[in-house]
Amino acid sequence: MPGGIDPHTHFEFEFMGTKSVDDFYHGTKAAIAGGTTTIIDFAFPKPGESPLDAYHTYRLKADGKVCCDYGLHVCLTGWSDQVKKDMDLLCRDHGVNSFKLFMCYDFMVDDGELYSAFEHCKNLGAIAQVHAENGKIIIKNAEKLIAKGVTGPEGHEISRPEEVEAEAVNRACVIAKQVGSPLYVSNVTSDQSAEVISAYQSKGVIVYGEVEASSVAVVGQSNNPNLLTSPPIRSSPQAQTNLLSFLASDILQVTGSDNCTFNQSQKALGKNDFRKIPNGVNGVEDRMSVIWEKGVHAGIIDPSRFVAITSTNAAKIYNLFPRKGVIAVGSDADIVIWNANETRTISAKTHHQAVDFNVFEGMTCHGVPEYVIVNGRVCVDEGQLRVAEGHGRFIETPVFPPYVYDPEKYITLLTEHKNGTVEQNTQNFQKIHLEQYSCETPTFPESVVNTPSCRGARPEGQRNIQESTFSVSEELDVDKKTSTRVRHPPGGKSSGFW
Numbered sequence: 001m002p003g004g005i006d007p008h009t010h011f012e013f014e015f016m017g018t019k020s021v022d023d024f025y026h027g028t029k030a031a032i033a034g035g036t037t038t039i040i041d042f043a044f045p046k047p048g049e050s051p052l053d054a055y056h057t058y059r060l061k062a063d064g065k066v067c068c069d070y071g072l073h074v075c076l077t078g079w080s081d082q083v084k085k086d087m088d089l090l091c092r093d094h095g096v097n098s099f100k101l102f103m104c105y106d107f108m109v110d111d112g113e114l115y116s117a118f119e120h121c122k123n124l125g126a127i128a129q130v131h132a133e134n135g136k137i138i139i140k141n142a143e144k145l146i147a148k149g150v151t152g153p154e155g156h157e158i159s160r161p162e163e164v165e166a167e168a169v170n171r172a173c174v175i176a177k178q179v180g181s182p183l184y185v186s187n188v189t190s191d192q193s194a195e196v197i198s199a200y201q202s203k204g205v206i207v208y209g210e211v212e213a214s215s216v217a218v219v220g221q222s223n224n225p226n227l228l229t230s231p232p233i234r235s236s237p238q239a240q241t242n243l244l245s246f247l248a249s250d251i252l253q254v255t256g257s258d259n260c261t262f263n264q265s266q267k268a269l270g271k272n273d274f275r276k277i278p279n280g281v282n283g284v285e286d287r288m289s290v291i292w293e294k295g296v297h298a299g300i301i302d303p304s305r306f307v308a309i310t311s312t313n314a315a316k317i318y319n320l321f322p323r324k325g326v327i328a329v330g331s332d333a334d335i336v337i338w339n340a341n342e343t344r345t346i347s348a349k350t351h352h353q354a355v356d357f358n359v360f361e362g363m364t365c366h367g368v369p370e371y372v373i374v375n376g377r378v379c380v381d382e383g384q385l386r387v388a389e390g391h392g393r394f395i396e397t398p399v400f401p402p403y404v405y406d407p408e409k410y411i412t413l414l415t416e417h418k419n420g421t422v423e424q425n426t427q428n429f430q431k432i433h434l435e436q437y438s439c440e441t442p443t444f445p446e447s448v449v450n451t452p453s454c455r456g457a458r459p460e461g462q463r464n465i466q467e468s469t470f471s472v473s474e475e476l477d478v479d480k481k482t483s484t485r486v487r488h489p490p491g492g493k494s495s496g497f498w
């Protein structure tokens with residue numbers, strides 16, 4: 001099947017006074033180990049940093065480190081003319097087509113800002129994303145709990161009940177409807193939110209919902225700081241089954257991981273006040289297996305729908321289709337050979353992530369990637385991981401995805417055969433991408449990272465991959481060495497070796 005696309009990761013994210021421990025190397029390496037061949041991370045502006053500068057900061061962090069292809073959403077932490085201009089430039093010149101707004105946290109935006117941002121996204125042909133929880137209610141609830149002496153992690157879920165999420169989802173949908181813009185709701189954790197989304201879909205609003213792997217596979221133990229994420233992992237196992245059913249019936253379309261990992265010592269920053277526990281859990285490595293286990297193996301989701309919700313739908317929404325999300329002539333060679341009969345038991349002892357625990361610890365999953373091919377390079381070979389640092393590329397996401405903005409045109413690109421099967425005419429999709437909306441030459445400032453080259457000095461300690469004796473198979477990890485380091489700098493030339 002086509003390699004997985006995880007549209008929601010936070011690698012090297014400076015957040016809540018600390019930094020997530022999976023960097024772009026460990027995060028993408030782990031992704032590949034689990035069958036994901038493309039990730040989309042979030043460029044998040046630090047206080048005082050512009051969205052455009054945040055984008056450049058993230059390109060510098062990521063370009064030399066990524067083992068698989070990646071794209072960037074850009075977060076908007078406020079609204080101004082400058083933000084609007086940055087959005088124009090990001091869409092026009094830098095291959096960005098999605099912007100995320102938060103309705104909670106200390107960088108939450110208000111309804112007017114959401115309205116303006118959604119409207120501008122619509123004008124640009126971009127996707128507006130929201131993290132939907134009512135931040136003002138959460139602050140009040142948390143203050144009351146702390147005053148009553150509830151300082152432990154259980155306060156997190158109590159302060160953020162399902163209706164506080166569903167209210168924000170509803171508000172975001174109302175604003176999208178008023179503006180006439182498409183909307184993408186990340187982190188749907190409850191029936192209530194999914195039902196709101198369904199209601200607005202029935203009213204003709206283009207609204208998509210994303211579910212995280214942790215929401216369908218971790219049974220919430222609200223007193224465990226390591227499981228703390230936002231919105232919270234809900235306590236009821238029924239909520240998990242229901243989310244999977246919403247994914248099966250196309251009310252919700254996408255699965256992500258929201259991989260935002262903090263070690264136990266970082267989680268301890270909030271030991272006296274749950275508001276200070278860094279929010280986030282792992283999932284980039286285990287998402288595919290976990291969704292297979294809980295969805296396909298459990299009989300709720302069929303294998304075709306599994307491919308849609310782990311890969312193809314994200315490719316279509318973020319305008320990567322048919323380059324990604326499908327196995328077809330002309331598409332990138334991102335391919336997974338999935339063994340549904342094999343099982344593996346998830347553990348921090350064996351995972352490839354940098355974080356020192358795993359929220360799925362002990363879970364046995366059917367469905368193991370036996371081979372993972374990343375842009376033509378075999379990176380998992382009979383279960384053995386051999387990634388190459390810098391092998392991944394930044395992938396532009398052009399504006400006006402036809403799947404989102406032009407559903408009618410999208411439908412005309414589907415050919416219905418006499419036997420009732422429907423085929424996607426990928427050639428025509430490609431034409432739309434290339435001829436109309438493609439961002440041809442993203443600009444990028446001078447890089448500090450060196451390009452591997454057959455001429456000139458190599459960075460110290462780095463292997464010369466141009467040597468004719470070099471072979472990928474020689475890099476097979478025997479002890480701990482599971483990676484080849486091949487840095488691709490931003491804007492730099494690919495060696496063409498692979």
Ligand SMILES: NC(=O)NCCC(=O)O
Nearest residue numbers: 131229230258260279280
């Ligand atoms: N999800 C979470 O708790 N942390 C990452 C930031 C976000 O996406 O809300």
Ligand SMILES: [Zn+2]
Nearest residue numbers: 008010258260
């Ligand atoms: Zn997130």
